[in-house]
Amino acid sequence: MNYSEKRYISYGVITIFTLLLPFITINGNHILLLSFDKLQFHFIGFVFNMNELYIMPFLLMFLFIGIFALTAMFGRVWCGWACPQTIFRVIYRDLIESWLLGLRRIKNKQKDIDYSKNNNKIKKYIGVFLWIILSFVAASNFMLYFVPPEDFFIYIQNPSEHLILFMFVISIALFLIFDIIFMKEDFCTFACPYSRIQSVLYDDDTKQVLYNTNRGGNIYNNGQKSIFDVKQWNSNEECTTCEACVKICPTHIDIRKGLQVECINCLECSDACSKVMAKLGKASLIEWGSTNAVIKKRINTIFSKRNIAYLASLVFCIVLAGYFASGKEEFLVNINKTTKLYNIEDNGLVSNNYLITLHNTSRKTLNLGVELIDNDKYEVKRFREVNLNPKQRVKTVLIIKVKEKLLLSNKKDTPLKTKIKFYDKNNPKINVIKESSFIYPRNDLLK
Ligand code: SF4
Ligand code: SF4
Secondary structure (H helix, E strand, C coil), X not given: CCHHXXXXXXXXXXXXXXXXXXXXXXXXXXXXXXXXXXXXXXECCEEEEHHHCCCHHHHHHHHHHHHHHHHHHHCCHHHHXXXXXXXXXXXXXXXXXXXXXXXXXXXXXXXXXXXXXXXXXXXXXXXXXXXXXXHHHHHHHHHCCCCCHHHHXXXXXXXXXXXXXXXXXXXXXXXXXXXXXXXXCHHHHHXXXXXXXXXXXXXXXXXXXXXXXXXXXXXXXXXXXXXXXXXXXXXXXXXXXXXXXXXXXXXXXXXXXXXXXXXXXXXXXXXHHHHHHHCCCCCCCEEEECHHHHCCCCCCCCCCHHHXXXXXXXXXXHHHHHHHHHCCCCEEEEEEECCCCCEECCCCCEEEEEEEEEEECCCCXXXXXXXXXXXXXXXXXXXXXXXXXXXXXXXEEEEEEECCCCCCCCXXXXXXXXEEEEEECCEEEEEXXXXXXXXXXXXXXXX
């Protein structure tokens, strides 16, 4: 199996996986969903509310370090084998334009299509029409990672009430139409930030698409092409100067010139060279390997100091994310003081009112009670026990009062710290402790 066939399998698996992932749930929760509607983040079946996104920094660190590690070890393997831009271009250019409509040959991507022929013009419109449909499918699929399918398919039946969702789908689809039909590989070369940073992550151990100058000979000298014909060789250089590797390149470069920012690591040039060299009973002159392995003939190990450092950083991020995820609270509590700072009863005792929001984030019903801790000056005057079903959120009132009259300040009101513990009466180990302020009036108001 050549590289292109392996890549097509990779594209198929990634496309099916990406299309199906939003529909897969674990106990009713999604594998990957960032819902701005419900202010929730779903990750492999766990639900995090926006105010408990403490694992997010570690996931982002894992993502960025992972990209750096992947690039340092395997070059632009992402670009050639998994990037949506590359997959979409292969669908439009190779599948629709070349294979389905026969507008050009896959092995010669540099040849311009002759649009003076009416037949080709009609085929072009058919190709564009097919891509417009696929763009809307891709844009809708992308939005399913932000609006879950159970809501998305209801919302799209009501466009006037969900204009923002529609605008997102249309904008993404329009971008994909412009990008894939008009920008083409220029997006990789001029717009993609990843292609700009990759060169600083490369070293001689990084795997990349390499023309083996030891075997093929130097076609370029100081960046200038000096060999145009096989007859110019002096000794046993193997490159036939057939240019098959150049004609097939989707980014229109000549890999024999060396590493270039335009190279998306698709290895089509390697496959093209394989076919040419196979006729001579030889292996491809273009390989996927490191400079040390292919050119300098040195053995490089995956367990280099650089790779071990990357691996250790990734494990560290996962351990921290796991640690913080394990400390995830079973329910969330939000305490707000009411607008009235305090009440002074006839007997001179002071009470404060609080508006409490309780949100059950666990999968079981909770029976919540409250107690004050580390303070013997106050007591709970009013709090009605709350039964919370899974995912349910309720608002309730808590009133705290002092047990006896205090004399604190003659000049101003005094904020006192209170520690309030909310707990499940069936399992007191499930609890949340919050600090709040108890406002006590100045002395003259108590007389
Ligand atoms: S040189 Fe061109 S064909 Fe070869 S891997 Fe790079 S982008 Fe693909
Ligand atoms: S396909 Fe191979 S033999 Fe032909 S020009 Fe390219 S490197 Fe040389």
